[in-house]
Amino acid sequence: MRLTDSERRALEALEEQERVFRRGAVVVSEHDARRELYVVQEGWLHSAVLLGNGNRQIMRFHFPGDIVGISVLAFGESAETVTAVTDATLCPFDRDRLAELFERHPRLSALIFTLAVADRVTLADRLASIGRTSARARVASLLCQIFARLRLLHDGARDDFAIPLTQEDIGDATGLTSVHVNRMMRGLVDDGIIERSGNNVRLIDERRLSREAGYMDRSRIDTSWLPPPK
CATH class of the missing domain: 1.10.10.10 (Winged helix-like DNA-binding domain superfamily/Winged helix DNA-binding domain)
Structure with missing residues (x-):
C-alpha cells in the first residue's frame, strides 16, 4: 500500500522522540498504568506474561516498525511485560496522539486495525x-x-x-x-x-x-x- 505524503508525515510524527533501551531492559511491566505506546525503530523485543507458577510465557516478538504496548488502548494498563531482547531504540508517544491520527487519517486507522488482527x-x-x-x-x-x-x-x-x-x-x-x-x-x-x-x-x-x-x-x-x- 502506497502512503500519501500526509499519511507518511502523520506516522513520522509518532517517532519524534527516541529512547534507547539496553539488552535485557524492561520497557514496560505487566499491570503498569500508563498512556504511552512505542514505535520500535531498532532492535528486537518480546512481550511476556508471568504465570502463577512463576514461569514466563512469551507471547510476541517485536521488530522494527511494530507498535508496542497497544493493550493500553483497551485497559489503560499494560497486559504484558515488554523486554528488550537486543539493544533497542523506541519512540514513545501518548495514546492521545493515536486518537488524533485515527480521526484525521481513517485509512491509517484501518491499516493499524488490520495489522492488529493479523497479529492476533x-x-x-x-x-x-x-x-x-x-x-x-x-x-x-x-x-x-x-x-x-x-x-x-x-x-x-x-x-x-x-x-x-x-x-x-x-x-x-x-x-x-x-x-x-x-x-x-x-x-x-x-x-x-x-x-x-x-x-x-x-x-x-x-x-x-x-x-x-x-x-x-x-x-x-x-x-x-x-x-x-x-
Missing part, C-alpha cells in the same frame, strides 16, 4: 501449535514465523539471519525447557533442515521445515478493502 491470528496459530503439536513442530513453527517477519523487514527472500534469542527465550515462547529446545534445534541441524553458527540460522530445506511445522504464512495482509485516504 498469528498468536492464535502459535497457541494452537503449543497446545496440539510436537516439540519439534513448535520450534519449527516459531522459526518459520520469525523468518517471515525478517524477510518483510529486509525486502527479500533471504535464507539466513542472525536470531538473537537464547534457548530460554525460544522455550518460553514454545512451552519447552531450554534442554528440550536444544535437542529440537540439534535435530533440525542433523536432519539437514537448518544450519546454525552462533546466533546465525540458515534455512536449508524450508519446504520441509514448513511442512513439519504445519506453518501458515500470515506475513502478507490484504489491504484492498481499506478506505481511500482522507
Whole structure:
C-alpha cells in the first residue's frame, strides 16, 4: 500500500522522540498504568506474561516498525511485560496522539486495525501449535514465523539471519525447557533442515521445515478493502 505524503508525515510524527533501551531492559511491566505506546525503530523485543507458577510465557516478538504496548488502548494498563531482547531504540508517544491520527487519517486507522488482527491470528496459530503439536513442530513453527517477519523487514527472500534469542527465550515462547529446545534445534541441524553458527540460522530445506511445522504464512495482509485516504 502506497502512503500519501500526509499519511507518511502523520506516522513520522509518532517517532519524534527516541529512547534507547539496553539488552535485557524492561520497557514496560505487566499491570503498569500508563498512556504511552512505542514505535520500535531498532532492535528486537518480546512481550511476556508471568504465570502463577512463576514461569514466563512469551507471547510476541517485536521488530522494527511494530507498535508496542497497544493493550493500553483497551485497559489503560499494560497486559504484558515488554523486554528488550537486543539493544533497542523506541519512540514513545501518548495514546492521545493515536486518537488524533485515527480521526484525521481513517485509512491509517484501518491499516493499524488490520495489522492488529493479523497479529492476533498469528498468536492464535502459535497457541494452537503449543497446545496440539510436537516439540519439534513448535520450534519449527516459531522459526518459520520469525523468518517471515525478517524477510518483510529486509525486502527479500533471504535464507539466513542472525536470531538473537537464547534457548530460554525460544522455550518460553514454545512451552519447552531450554534442554528440550536444544535437542529440537540439534535435530533440525542433523536432519539437514537448518544450519546454525552462533546466533546465525540458515534455512536449508524450508519446504520441509514448513511442512513439519504445519506453518501458515500470515506475513502478507490484504489491504484492498481499506478506505481511500482522507
